[in-house]
Amino acid sequence: MIARKLDQIIRDIEDFPKPGISFKDITPLLADPKMLSEVLEAFKNILKPLKIDAIVGVESRGFLFGILLANELKIPFIPVRKAGKLPAKTISEEYSLEYGTASIEIHADALKQGWNVIIHDDLLATGGTAKATANLVQQLGANVSAFLFIIELSFLNGRKQLNTYCNDVISLVKY
Numbered sequence: 001m002i003a004r005k006l007d008q009i010i011r012d013i014e015d016f017p018k019p020g021i022s023f024k025d026i027t028p029l030l031a032d033p034k035m036l037s038e039v040l041e042a043f044k045n046i047l048k049p050l051k052i053d054a055i056v057g058v059e060s061r062g063f064l065f066g067i068l069l070a071n072e073l074k075i076p077f078i079p080v081r082k083a084g085k086l087p088a089k090t091i092s093e094e095y096s097l098e099y100g101t102a103s104i105e106i107h108a109d110a111l112k113q114g115w116n117v118i119i120h121d122d123l124l125a126t127g128g129t130a131k132a133t134a135n136l137v138q139q140l141g142a143n144v145s146a147f148l149f150i151i152e153l154s155f156l157n158g159r160k161q162l163n164t165y166c167n168d169v170i171s172l173v174k175y
Contacts, residue, residue: 002042006173009035010151024151024175026122030064039172043069043148046170050145053115054078058104058133059085061122065150069120078110078117080133091139095132104129106136113141124149124171127158134165146170 009032013023029035043065054076057066063079070077083092083103090105111117119133124147134144144165152159152171159169 002038003173005035005038006150010173024123024153026061026064026150029150036068039065039150040068040072042172044072047073047118047146047148050118050168051116052118052145054111054117054142056080056106056111056117056119056133056137058119058121058129062120064122066120078106080104080106080136091136093132093135093139095128097128102129104132104136106133106140108140111137111140111142115142116145117142118146118148119144120148122150124152124158124162124169125156127156127161130158131161131165134162138165151175 009028011025011028013025015021016023052073052075055066055070056078057063059079059081067077081104083105086105086107089108091108092103092105094101094103117137119130121130124130130147137144146166146168147162149171152174154174162169
């Protein structure tokens with residue numbers, strides 16, 4: 001089972017980025033081509049019944065599997081980045097963090113009206129970034145078909161923020 005394999009390869013880094021946080025580090029996964037292939041295959045199998053027009057990946061770790069998955073599915077990959085990082089006209093969304101606010105952006109012409117998109121990031125925690133991304137997708141007239149994560153920190157209840165956009169909040173391993 002993929003969840004058990006991921007649990008064995010993802011490592012915890014205690015007190016990172018600050019004391020009291022146990023960071024879920026996916027770099028050992030990135031260094032293992034066999035596991036990378038298994039994760040991609042699991043994602044493809046999960047998404048098979050959905051009609052998807054694009055993958056929207058959240059900076060920066062959402063780019064890693066998002067680009068690979070979009071390429072495998074032969075659909076566009078659309079980056080969502082921190083404010084000021086995209087070169088063309090953008091729209092932005094501000095969201096709350098534990099220690100303040102942040103803003104993310106997408107190119108204003110990145111999605112077509114009515115497209116069905118998957119929002120992908122490596123980890124679902126409180127759901128703030130994914131929710132802000134979903135708002136951007138909807139502002140551009142596209143539909144959120146599913147949220148796709150490698151890891152979910154279920155004790156932070158991020159899933160609750162996302163269920164208003166769609167029923168499919170998918171994660172491969174939960175803690």
